[in-house]
Every structure is written in C-alpha cells, then in structure tokens.
Amino acid sequence: MFKKLDEIKVLRDPIHGYIHVEYDVIWKCINSREFQRLRRIKQLGASYMVYHTAEHSRFAHSLGVYEIVRRMIVENNDIGSTISEKDAIAVMLAGLLHDIGHGPFSHAFESICQTHHEEFTERIILEDTEVHRIIEKTQAGLSKSVASIINHTHKNGLLTQMISGQLDADRMDYLLRDAYFTGTKYGEFDLERVLRTIRVRDGIMVVKETGIHTIEDYIMARYHMYWQVYYHPTARSYEIILSKLFERLRDCEKENSKVLKEVTMFNAFIRNKDISVNDHYLMDETTCFYGFSLLLESKDEILKDLSYRLLTRNLFKYVDITNDKMKETKKNQLIKKGYDIRYYFHVDKVEQRPYQPYKGDDLSAIWIVMNNGSIKELSEASDIVHSLVHGENKNEEKMFYPVG
The missing domain is CATH 3.30.70 (Alpha-Beta Plaits)
Incomplete structure (x- = not known):
C-alpha cells in the first residue's frame, strides 16, 4: 500500500477544473526543486512572441498530464482494473515527470545545444536528485519503473501508451492548454468523450x-495547432535568432573566449560536454534572459545585436x-x-x-x-x-x- 495524504489536495486549473492529488509521493514530487523549476520554463517557447498570453509553463502542463492519467485510472474501469497500484503510481509519476528534463525555450534549446529533454528526464529520475530520493524512499526500485515507462521499455506497454502514444495524456493536455492560452480554438476537442x-x-x-468522430476532431486539432501555433513563422524567427546567438557564442569560445567571461552560465551548454543535472537545474529562461541582458554590453557586435533582437522582439x-x-x-x-x-x-x-x-x-x-x-x-x-x-x-x- 502506498501512503496517502490525510486529505486530497486540489489545485485549480483552467483546463481540468481541479488537479487532484491523493498520494504522498505525488505531492512531494510536485514540491521538489526539480519539478518547481518547470515554473521557469514556458510550455510554448517563443510562441508568446505571437500570442501574448501564451505564458503558461511546463509546470502547469505537467500537472495537467498527471491529472488526465489519474482520471484514466480512476474513471475508466478497463484501465483501472487492468493495472496494479504500483503500476498506477508509476504511470501517474511518469505523467507528472515526463517533461522534467526540458530546457528553456521548449524544443528550440535542444537543437541549439544538442541535448534531449528525454535524456535529462531519465537522469533526473535516476540520479541523485531530490525527485529520485523521494521516489526511492517511497519504494525501492520505483524510480526505474517510472523511467522505463517514459523511455518505452516497461514490460506493460499500456502504461507507456497512456503517456507517449498518438492518443496520450501528454498530447491531450497540451492541445487543450495551448489553445486556451493562445486564445485560439484550433486545439479544442471533447476530452470527456475520449x-x-x-x-x-x-x-x-x-x-x-x-468515439471515432471525437478522435477525428482530436487529429484535426493537432493539424491546425501545428500550422497556426507551433510552426508560426514569427515564433520560428525568434528561435532562429536564439540559435544564431548560441552559434556565435560557440564560435567566440574558440576564437575570442574573453567576451564570454560575463556569461559563464552558458559554458557547459556551449561546450556540450559534462552537463550535470545541477547545470541543467540552473539553466532556465530566467538565467537565459539575464545572460542576454549582460550581452547587451558585449564587445562582440554580433552577440550584442542578437541579444538586443531577442530582448526587444526585433526579429x-x-x-x-x-x-x-x-x-x-x-x-x-x-x-x-x-x-x-x-x-x-x-x-x-x-x-x-x-x-x-x-x-x-x-x-x-x-x-x-x-x-x-x-x-x-x-x-x-x-x-x-x-x-x-x-x-x-x-x-x-x-x-x-x-x-x-
């Protein structure tokens, strides 16, 4: 038996009404330093340059994914009666933590620094972190079960399907959440019916x-959200300048490293080697914007200009x-x-x-x-x-x- 809270915690949410937390391990992971960092990572990266209210975070999205997984287990008898309590806890944790390895600016940062959020998600869950210690204290070996669901190696494929398939809790939450916060209607579909x-x-x-017509609506929601929101050229322009800035930082590191002394927070990611989970923890969008502000005084004119463009939306x-x-x-x-x-x-x-x-x-x-x-x-x-x-x-x- 897994320890439950004295009373169910609820968090208000514009998409799901309430996020319900019943288990102690879930609540402790939500309050861990690694999960709280997701408050400082925007869900949609540069899309707020187009849709000014798209300021929602990976933190909110991750809670939403957890809530959909929880509802799948609690409200759907076919799923709830199929899996054990341990598997239920593991898959709820996988839903909660599936994006914990994300860097700033959504997926753009991954291509810039050749890092993958899936890799850091697994490392944060398995290495010596607060999240890892919380999970292992609950039950030895549980962190490996959680990681295996996320990396698609768990023996029960149903659990992975709930988190990472083409009809999964991740996609269902981000479509509804991103549509809401961008003020668009493209991503809406009937979650309750699904x-x-x-x-x-x-x-x-x-x-x-x-339920096939509802699934068709869901597929069309994905189609329209990609072209109207995720692939919007203004957001792509911002991400391109971001990538060019880091490209210039790498070139300066080789040619004239003196100009980088004021932005040492980028060093590990520019060199792309020996990036620790603590380096990753410290690298959020707040850190990046502080670095860009410092580069406004750079002696390198290209770094100075590209930073100015990012900070002033001169795309x-x-x-x-x-x-x-x-x-x-x-x-x-x-x-x-x-x-x-x-x-x-x-x-x-x-x-x-x-x-x-x-x-x-x-x-x-x-x-x-x-x-x-x-x-x-x-x-x-x-x-x-x-x-x-x-x-x-x-x-x-x-x-x-x-x-x-």
Whole structure:
C-alpha cells in the first residue's frame, strides 16, 4: 500500500477544473526543486512572441498530464482494473515527470545545444536528485519503473501508451492548454468523450467505434495547432535568432573566449560536454534572459545585436522560397550590407502530418475496436484520417533575414 495524504489536495486549473492529488509521493514530487523549476520554463517557447498570453509553463502542463492519467485510472474501469497500484503510481509519476528534463525555450534549446529533454528526464529520475530520493524512499526500485515507462521499455506497454502514444495524456493536455492560452480554438476537442470511449483489449488501449468522430476532431486539432501555433513563422524567427546567438557564442569560445567571461552560465551548454543535472537545474529562461541582458554590453557586435533582437522582439523578416535563385540573391544583398550570413541568414523548412499510422503491434498507433469486435488502426477505420495519411504532406520553406 502506498501512503496517502490525510486529505486530497486540489489545485485549480483552467483546463481540468481541479488537479487532484491523493498520494504522498505525488505531492512531494510536485514540491521538489526539480519539478518547481518547470515554473521557469514556458510550455510554448517563443510562441508568446505571437500570442501574448501564451505564458503558461511546463509546470502547469505537467500537472495537467498527471491529472488526465489519474482520471484514466480512476474513471475508466478497463484501465483501472487492468493495472496494479504500483503500476498506477508509476504511470501517474511518469505523467507528472515526463517533461522534467526540458530546457528553456521548449524544443528550440535542444537543437541549439544538442541535448534531449528525454535524456535529462531519465537522469533526473535516476540520479541523485531530490525527485529520485523521494521516489526511492517511497519504494525501492520505483524510480526505474517510472523511467522505463517514459523511455518505452516497461514490460506493460499500456502504461507507456497512456503517456507517449498518438492518443496520450501528454498530447491531450497540451492541445487543450495551448489553445486556451493562445486564445485560439484550433486545439479544442471533447476530452470527456475520449476518456469515456477508451477501452483495453489484449493489453493495449483502444477506442470504441462510437468515439471515432471525437478522435477525428482530436487529429484535426493537432493539424491546425501545428500550422497556426507551433510552426508560426514569427515564433520560428525568434528561435532562429536564439540559435544564431548560441552559434556565435560557440564560435567566440574558440576564437575570442574573453567576451564570454560575463556569461559563464552558458559554458557547459556551449561546450556540450559534462552537463550535470545541477547545470541543467540552473539553466532556465530566467538565467537565459539575464545572460542576454549582460550581452547587451558585449564587445562582440554580433552577440550584442542578437541579444538586443531577442530582448526587444526585433526579429528577422521571413519570405516564402519559390526558387533557389531567391536564396542566393538575398545572401548577396546581405553581404553587401555588411552582414555575416552565418548569423543573419537562415533557411527553414517544416512539414507535418497530423497522424502517422504504424504497422504491426506498434502501441503508438491509435486503435479502434469496431462494433463487431475486430480491431482496426485509425486510418483504416476513418475516411477522414485515411485521406490525411495518404494525401500530400504540407510543408513550408522560408528564408529569414534582418531588414535594414
């Protein structure tokens, strides 16, 4: 038996109404230093440069994922009766902690520093951290179970499916939460209906055929949120300047390291080696903005300019690329104006398919249990999703550069 709190804790939430915490280990992990750090990491990175209310944090999202997982277990008899209390605790912790390894500025920081939040999430759960000590004090070996759910190695695939599939608690929370805080409607779908129509068959999560229209809405919500919010070119412009700033920091570290003495907080990430969990803990968006402010006084004009652009939203212009000649023409224009195109020109291509079917018994797919008892993969059961899967991929290629 796992220790429960004297009374259920509730946290008000605009998406779920309340977040309910019953178990002592969950409450202690929420109050750990590593989890509290997520208050200082924005959920949507640079999207607040477009949608000014998109200031919500990884902390809020992680609580939301936990709440959906908890509801799956408590309210859905197929799931609740299938897993043990230990597995229930482990998967709720996995939902709560799945993003604990995130760096600042969402996924942009990962490409900049060649780090992966999944790797740091696993390290924080397994290495000597406050979160690790809390989990292990609750039950020896529990931290390994939590990590195995997140890294897809747990023997019970249902648990991983709840956290990281194409119909999982993570996606369901961030679509609703991001739509709410961006003031858009694209990400809305009927969460209550999804939770009611989930079933378990042969150890995997499936959806009743009667719920298929709700799943189609969910897939379309993902599609529209990617193009209207996640891939918005203004946010991409901000992230490109961010990446160019760190590229310049790396070059300065090799060519003229004196200019970096005032921003030593970036050292481990510029060198991309021996990054400790404590280095990671200290690297949040507050730290980054302090570093950018210091660089306003840098003797390196490129660092000074790029920092100013980030702090004042003086972003690069973007234009759709229709032919290769456009790129060469723009590069030559920038060079004539005195810009170093290593830092002041970038081509960015994005493409997205809202649903990717998988073959065989891959648990990442969405499975539909038909009225006759047979099980079909979503794109085989839905004409709408079939057309999305077999249609042409939507993609964009833009070039980004300064004006003036």
